[in-house]
Each structure stands twice: as C-alpha cells, then as structure tokens.
C-alpha cells in the first residue's frame with residue numbers, strides 16, 4: 313500500500329480512501345453479485361495489478377488564496393475552496409508534475425490565476441491528457457481570454473522538462489460556469505490532439521473528446537465485450553451509445569458491418585475521424601438518440617445479429633430495450649457503468665426472451681465506488 317493520501321480529509325474525491333485494495337474489490341464484487349443474483353453467477357472482478365496513478369486524464373482548477381498565492385487542485389467537497397494538490401494517488405504522475413510546473417511558471421510569465429469571486433485573472437484550469445501506449449501528452453490551458461502572454465516561450469519552458477508534450481491548446485472559457493471547457497480551442501503548439509492505441513486501433517483524443525480515463529482497464533473491458541459478442545465476421549452489429557466509436561471500430565475487424573449510434577454530435581465527428589484513421593470501411597455512424605434509432609430499425613425490420621450497448625449510468629430506456637426485443641438479435645452485450653440500472657434493464661430483457669450467459673465486473677476506477685460490468689445475453693431458444 314502507498315502512503316495514506318494526505319489530502320483525503322479535504323478532497324473527498326475517493327470514497328474508498330484508507331480501504332485496502334483487495335477489500336475494495338471484494339466490496340465491489342459483492343455489490344454486483346447481489347444486484348445480479350437472479351440472473352447469473354457473476355465472474356470474479358477484474359482488478360488492477362497496480363491501482364495507483366491510473367487516471368490518464370487529469371484536471372486541476374487554478375485559483376488564488378490570501379495575497380495572490382496560487383493554488384491548483386480540486387474543489388474541496390461541497391465547496392468552491394480549492395485544495396492545493398502536489399500529487400494525487402490516482403492521477404498519472406507525469407500529468408501532476410506538468411500541472412505543478414505550470415503553476416511554477418505563472419509568476420515569471422506574469423500570468424494570474426483566475427479568481428472566481430472577483431472575475432480577475434486569466435488561468436482557470438489545466439487539463440492534461442496522456443496516451444497510454446503512445447505516451448503523447450496534450451496540455452489544455454483553460455483561459456478567460458484567448459491571449460496568453462509570451463505563449464511560445466511558455467510552451468518552450470514547459471516542454472523543456474516534459475518533451476513528451478506533443479500539443480498545447482488554449483481553451484477559452486469566459487462564462488460563469490462549472491463546466492471546465494469552453495467551446496473555442498486555439499492550438500498553440502503541435503496538432504491540437506493526441507493519439508492513443510487501444511486493442512490495436514488508433515484513436516484521436518481532442519480537448520473535448522470523451523475517452524476512457526483508465527486505458528489499461530479499458531483494454532480489458534473492451535476485449536471482454538468483443539469476446540462476449542462471439543463474432544465470426546458475418547454479423548451485422550449495432551454499437552449503441554458508441555461515444556467516439558471505440559468499441560465498434562475494434563469490433564468491425566471481426567464483423568460484416570457495424571452501425572454506431574450516439575447522441576453527442578462532437579463524439580460522432582470523432583468517431584468518423586477514428587474510423588478513417590484506422591482505414592475501416594464497414595462501419596457507419598448515426599447521430600441520434602439510441603432509443604429512437606432502434607425504434608426506426610425495428611419498424612423497418614432490419615436484420616441485426618448482435619447489439620453491443622454501453623449506455624450512461626442512467627441505463628437504457630424502454631424504447632431501446634423493446635426495439636432490441638423486436639429486432640431479436642442473437643446476442644446482446646451490455647457494458648454498464650451503473651450496476652443498478654443494469655439490473656433493472658436485465659430484468660426487462662430476461663422477461664422478453666433473453667438469458668444472461670455471463671457477467672464480469674471490472675474495476676475501472678480504484679478508490680472510487682464505481683464499478684463497470686460486461687454482460688453477455690443470448691436469445692433463448
């Protein structure tokens with residue numbers, strides 16, 4: 313076990329701070345077993361060998377205390393006071409170091425951290441994203457205005473200690489909001505995005521793109537999902553709630569055709585870019601509500617062999633699930649980040665002709681109470 317987290321009392325980000333890792337896994341597994349007991353015998357949880365510093369997306373909020381002393385870290389639980397964090401047990405160490413270095417450079421560049429109360433100052437947040445397999449790093453400086461003094465020298469100074477930084481982007485957020493990123497990105501160094509690899513495919517990560525924060529475990533999760541789909545190369549597959557297309561793109565190599573559906577327009581744009589980047593021709597993406605889209609497929613009596621679904625924590629909805637039943641695919645693979653809503657949706661599907669074959673929990677977020685589960689269902693004969 314690493315030393316106890318010195319920020320635990322103030323930060324409140326980790327629900328399982330002070331709990332041994334094996335005990336954390338035991339608790340999560342028991343919770344999933346309890347929720348799914350009526351459907352299947354749950355497989356052992358897939359934990360991490362090293363549960364520390366797994367976050368490859370790290371965000372720090374910047375601010376001032378006292379007479380202009382800069383702090384950078386996270387908001388204290390239920391408040392807008394910032395806890396100054398040197399290094400966090402679950403964040404990538406290099407990302408934390410970069411955030412420290414940004415903080416250290418502010419004074420000599422005469423850059424002021426933003427003060428929420430007075431609205432004075434420039435730098436609001438720093439976001440660091442790191443590719444797991446590529447090691448490429450993107451630094452996003454979230455500013456109130458688009459102008460960063462001596463920006464080229466600032467980048468140079470930052471890259472001197474961290475040559476892995478392959479791109480630096482200014483994101484402009486001038487709104488009074490709790491959202492970290494604004495809409496406008498200005499590339500000040502590099503391409504404005506990084507790339508990473510997962511399960512042999514390459515994915516683009518832009519400042520605003522959704523990308524799993526724990527890539528090591530994501531690979532295990534996706535591998536399991538694809539394995540559960542039992543693809544032979546002949547299937548028509550739906551990747552519902554597809555985000556930036558990751559699961560569908562990986563699956564497309566083993567399927568005849570994949571159709572991805574996702575509500576978020578930006579995510580769909582990234583998904584199309586990702587498919588092109590991997591030279592994949594048998595995948596299409598649709599920007600729509602997954603439920604609505606499935607209803608339209610069901611009305612047209614489309615032929616669908618496998619449905620892979622990865623809904624948000626709130627789970628799926630009746631429109632979607634009833635259309636799955638109508639489309640009657642051989643297999644459904646349910647990737648869930650909310651075991652409660654998973655249990656609710658499984659209840660529906662198992663009443664309507666599907667049976668659960670296996671369920672495997674994954675610990676994607678050590679030290680937090682979240683658990684992901686991959687479930688394989690098949691049509692009852």
Ligand code: SAH
Nearest residue numbers: 553554555574575576600601602622623624
């Ligand atoms: N499968 C992806 C993303 C999973 S996160 C991955 O592994 O990276 C869940 C996704 O569901 C998000 O991208 C979110 O935008 C999308 N989503 C939420 N509600 C939706 C809806 N009603 N219809 C379609 N997509 C939805």
